[in-house]
Amino acid sequence: MTSPASSSSLLQMANCTIRFGGLTAVSELNLSIGQRELVGLIGPNGAGKTTVFNLITGVYQPTSGQINFEDKSTARLNPHQLTRRGIARTFQNIRLFASLSVFDNVRAATQLHRAHGIRDALWRGRSFHDSEKTVETEVMELLEVFQLGKHRDKLAVSLPYGDQRRLEIVRALATRPKLLLLDEPAAGMNPTEKVELMKLIQFIEEKYQISVLLVEHDMQVVMGICRRIIVLDYGVKIAEGNPEEVRKNPKVIEAYLGEEPV
Amino acid sequence: MIRHGSRRWLIAALVAAFAVSWFSTRFNQYYLGIAIDVGINIILAVSLNLINGHTGQFSLGHAGFMAVGGFTAAKLTLLYGESLYPFSLIVGGIMAALAGLLVGIPSLRCKGDYLAIVTLGFGEIIRVIFQNSQFFGAATGLTGIAKLTTFFWAWGIAAVTIYVIAGLVNSTYGRGFLCVHDDEVAASAMGINPLRYKVTAFVIGAFFAGIAGALYAHHKRVLQPDGFNFIKSIDIVVMVILGGMGRTAGVVVAAIILTLLPEVLRSFASYRMIIYSLLIIGLMMGRPQGLFVWPIFKKNAKN
Numbered sequence: 001m002t003s004p005a006s007s008s009s010l011l012q013m014a015n016c017t018i019r020f021g022g023l024t025a026v027s028e029l030n031l032s033i034g035q036r037e038l039v040g041l042i043g044p045n046g047a048g049k050t051t052v053f054n055l056i057t058g059v060y061q062p063t064s065g066q067i068n069f070e071d072k073s074t075a076r077l078n079p080h081q082l083t084r085r086g087i088a089r090t091f092q093n094i095r096l097f098a099s100l101s102v103f104d105n106v107r108a109a110t111q112l113h114r115a116h117g118i119r120d121a122l123w124r125g126r127s128f129h130d131s132e133k134t135v136e137t138e139v140m141e142l143l144e145v146f147q148l149g150k151h152r153d154k155l156a157v158s159l160p161y162g163d164q165r166r167l168e169i170v171r172a173l174a175t176r177p178k179l180l181l182l183d184e185p186a187a188g189m190n191p192t193e194k195v196e197l198m199k200l201i202q203f204i205e206e207k208y209q210i211s212v213l214l215v216e217h218d219m220q221v222v223m224g225i226c227r228r229i230i231v232l233d234y235g236v237k238i239a240e241g242n243p244e245e246v247r248k249n250p251k252v253i254e255a256y257l258g259e260e261p262v
Numbered sequence: 263m264i265r266h267g268s269r270r271w272l273i274a275a276l277v278a279a280f281a282v283s284w285f286s287t288r289f290n291q292y293y294l295g296i297a298i299d300v301g302i303n304i305i306l307a308v309s310l311n312l313i314n315g316h317t318g319q320f321s322l323g324h325a326g327f328m329a330v331g332g333f334t335a336a337k338l339t340l341l342y343g344e345s346l347y348p349f350s351l352i353v354g355g356i357m358a359a360l361a362g363l364l365v366g367i368p369s370l371r372c373k374g375d376y377l378a379i380v381t382l383g384f385g386e387i388i389r390v391i392f393q394n395s396q397f398f399g400a401a402t403g404l405t406g407i408a409k410l411t412t413f414f415w416a417w418g419i420a421a422v423t424i425y426v427i428a429g430l431v432n433s434t435y436g437r438g439f440l441c442v443h444d445d446e447v448a449a450s451a452m453g454i455n456p457l458r459y460k461v462t463a464f465v466i467g468a469f470f471a472g473i474a475g476a477l478y479a480h481h482k483r484v485l486q487p488d489g490f491n492f493i494k495s496i497d498i499v500v501m502v503i504l505g506g507m508g509r510t511a512g513v514v515v516a517a518i519i520l521t522l523l524p525e526v527l528r529s530f531a532s533y534r535m536i537i538y539s540l541l542i543i544g545l546m547m548g549r550p551q552g553l554f555v556w557p558i559f560k561k562n563a564k565n
Contacts, residue, residue, distance in 0.1 A: 098445070100441070131434075132433065
């Protein structure tokens, strides 16, 4: 159970290090995510979890080390190019497009899969209208699956907090990712919302058959849904394994609760 | 706002502009001149709105793009004859678009206030280049340009500008401009290339500003580099802000009002600019979100 079931790994980070000036945010990290795997990445505040996300999505380039996605290097690729390759993410603090409606937030994310460009938008011929119709159907289907259809014309930022989180996930799914990175999706949620979120993440993994990497603070959520968990502390991987193993690992207990007085 | 019938709407606007133009000899020439001014300012404001409003890149260089288009087109018709007028409009637009490409590239690195300063500097550089270029008449500028801009050209092209920019933004492709405006980081995480959209906005905006400059040259018949200083850029920015950043309809109305206002106030003689400024301050305090922001536009902002 401890190693990924499938041999073909989707994402592989080998000896990745990133330094900001004198600070080593992530050090010699090895991480791999298999096809259709739900992996959790946990650690105390400032452990470097979000930095790992930013490395995977191309926001930062590693100082040293190698990242491969589907056996191809991601070095020197921009975030938008990596999204095209199949990596989508959400953000720790929600980053929806504030001036756009719920519908348009998702619609904007669908465009990377279409050939339609400036010329079609100006000529407005039949192919333009057909393609806009397809997008509309596609977006509405997604919104309906996640019970956001009734809000389609509302401003995205006017939704309740939990719905905004959900919409951000829907928007990421609209790019049709192979790997979905969720950055603290449970932040600021109450216990009921957390339970719903856990169901949602499992549902996504099953329905869309994708891999999910989940950064989380909340142990309940991670332990509840991830089959494999990686623990970071001060940029170093201190443990990896299934929830039971991680829970019992003395290093993890120490990182979270401090050392036991002798 | 623009839907399935948008192309029909454009054709209707062109026909209307042509019809008005047909009878233009019967109108009071003073009013006709102002009407053409209004058309040109609509082109300027709507095209700047793509850069400043929709894409959220604060540019203060629009007068510079206008100058490039104006001088290019005027020189063309002066050298090779009036029959080249329609061609000169397009060449003026293309030259301005190239200038837009040039400014678009530093815009990849700068944001907000810094970008505003870069574009401001760029506009001033263009003005100084024209001021010192003998070919373009140095400080005196170009004179004796043929009067070729009719009501049809000014308003017809204004209609085309509105069609192009509103049509662009109201498509799935064009939603990218708004995404870049809202959040560049999130936009790139959604597979949208912010750099590409920013440069596209600059190039298209500059293209229409160049055409507006060419129309202006053949309307006023005199071009002086001093007319394209940064005050001119600010005038256009005020139209965009007053109309509501990113609201095409609002910006059009603001362009009309702000062109007519100084004319209406002519009877106040020397107090004119004071009253004009006070009115703008009052409008900004009363409607900081823009004069014509109606929630209904937001709701229907889908196709």
